[in-house]
Amino acid sequence: MPFSWHDPRSSDATWELSVSEPNDATFDVVILGGGSGGYAAALRAAQLDLKVALIEKGKLGGTCLHNGCIPTKALLHAAEIADSTRESEQFGVKAELVGIDMAGVNSYKDGVVARLYKGLQGLVGSSKNITFVSGAGRLVGPNVVEADGKRYTGRNIVLATGSYARSLPGLDVDGERIITSDHALTLDRVPASAIVLGGGVIGVEFASVWKSFGVDVTIIEALPRLVAAEDEESSKALERAFRKRKINFKVGKPFEKVEKTEQGVKVTIAGGETIEAEVLLVAVGRGPVTADLGYEQQGVKIDRGYVLTDERLRTGVPNVYAVGDIVPGLQLAHRGFQQGIFVAEEIAGRNPAVIDEAGIPRVTYCDPELASVGLTEAKAKEQYGADKIKTYNYNLGGNGKSQILKTTGFIKLVRVEDGPVVGVHMVGARVGELIGEAQLIYNWEAYPAEVAQLVHAHPTQNEALGEAHLALAGKPLHAHA
Structure with missing residues (x-):
């Protein structure tokens, strides 16, 4: 059955997401999987005026939206509220944490997911270039995907079937204990x-x-x-x-x-x-969803369940690409987004720049948060030689906003001697919000002196990133070189 989304901003804006297509319908791109990588590829390809079939057996948005990034971060925010309530007196606010109402927490979490899901359905459903197919797909030819008895032929195929929660031998996952x-x-x-x-x-x-x-x-x-x-x-x-x-x-x-x-x-x-x-x-960890989908039968090379690709995400089978968690490397939604965009532009002949895996930002949203981009100190020494690597740690205790938030941690820079910063590593409350500038520093191969001359707003934690570069450039303001 087709399902639709009604835009609350309009009384008559409703889009059908799933439509019936005749057998052997031909598209510029057929995408198997509607998670982060798959829907990003679909949306970008549609923008480039390519005709797209997007096939998904579950809910559009995949693991990230429904079972990963979004719901887990909603739980983490609820946890932050609990801690803030418990510790409020240190800020002069008297409050009492009576308990955790899981029904209320789950309602909040599910509400966030539902709103984003409806928005994503609207984006896909409103595109005249995207045909959304709700069904279990399988690669039955080098350029053909079959879903629930219907065949969809693509001049290009994108495999984006995502991942599942792994277990270990001897573990009987029962969903209860x-x-x-x-x-x-x-x-x-x-x-x-x-x-x-x-x-x-x-x-x-x-x-x-x-x-x-x-x-x-x-x-x-x-x-x-x-x-x-x-x-x-x-x-x-x-x-x-x-x-x-x-x-x-x-x-x-x-x-x-x-x-x-x-x-x-x-x-x-x-x-x-x-x-x-x-x-x-x-x-x-999570394992790739590639079993029994016809990949190997069509010549796609698989290693331990992962689809092998070159740097341009080509599988070796002509015009068949793979993106997201099924490709070896970081299993991150934003990696999938970027790979999806890359493949769409590659298919459209835009010749996009190859994605630097080390330049993909990484954030762990526990308390305290961890955020990083680029090389670890160990990897940098391995790549450039131990004698060529210089590091600097800036203690967040010297940062005004961190004092206000009562967080501790640091920003660590890894630099090649007389060269650019090749790694940024951060620990502390909310440091994930600083990863945007850190990503630019790494990807633009910035030197400490170049970052040091930028003006960082005060008081912000972002200012700590500037202070660390000032110190590494040899002109510390609120830190020791």
């Missing part, structure tokens, strides 16, 4: 205690939310540190902050087994240590 992030987003209660298996982005974000909601949380991570993909100093700063918040974590401790108990679960980790809790959240 042993859950994934999908289940955690719809919990109707605040568990008394939780074990989080995985100390990456998903794991630390949920641990942060639950701690703010009053849950006794323990993170188990097989790698030597939390958020191990980030710069080591950022990881260590997060670990210190989590200890202060009384979020327990055990790193370098691989998972061995889990048993269900009358009260919940009992998890055994390396060394025979056991931990008990009401629920176990499996947060060991």
Whole structure:
């Protein structure tokens, strides 16, 4: 059945998103998957006057909108409100946190998602160049996608089928005691205690939310540190902050087994240590959705479930591209957006610049936040040589707005000697909002002196980024060089 969106700003603006097309309908671009990468490709291709078929078996917007970025950040904001209420007296405001109403939290979260979903439906539905197909698609020819018995031929094909929440062998995810992030987003209660298996982005974000909601949380991570993909100093700063918040974590401790108990679960980790809790959240990353979709049968090369592409996102099968979480690399919505735009422009003959993976900003939205772009100190030393790398850490304690917010942390710059800044790493409340300028600094290969001459508004945390570059340029104002 077609579904439609009514624009609340108009009494008669309603668009049909799903339409019936005859067999063998031909399009300039057929896109399999309507998540971040897929719908971005569709919208940009439509702008470039290409005829597009966008095929999605679930809801337009995919994981990010419905089971990832948006709902998790809504939970994190609710958690911030809880912490602010609990700690309000230090700001001279007397308030009492009575408790967490999960029905209310979920209503708020779902409302945010619903509004964005309707807006996205409107964008896609209002385009005369996009045919939205609601159905399960499969690649049945090098330029043909079949969806619910109908075939859609594309002069170009874009594979954008997204990812799913991974598990581990021996884990029986039941959605009640042993859950994934999908289940955690719809919990109707605040568990008394939780074990989080995985100390990456998903794991630390949920641990942060639950701690703010009053849950006794323990993170188990097989790698030597939390958020191990980030710069080591950022990881260590997060670990210190989590200890202060009384979020327990055990790193370098691989998972061995889990048993269900009358009260919940009992998890055994390396060394025979056991931990008990009401629920176990499996947060060991996300896997690519590529199985049984006909990719390999049509000659698309797959490695451990991921679609292999060149730097221009071509799969090796003529006119077949892949974007988003199915392509090896960072699984981030904004990476998918950019890849979708890139592929649309590539198909249209615009010859877009190749995306620099290191230049994609990364933000972990726990408390405190972590934000970074470019190379870690370790990667920079590996690439340029240890003797060529210089770093500088600016303590947010010297920043006026950070003092107002009562946050601690730092901004770390990684620079090639007598050259540009090749990495920016930040820890602290709301530092994710600073990543825009940091991204420009890295991608434009800016030198510290060039950034130092820019005027940063006072008092803002953004000012701290300017201060760090002043210090690295040898003319610190509120910091030591």
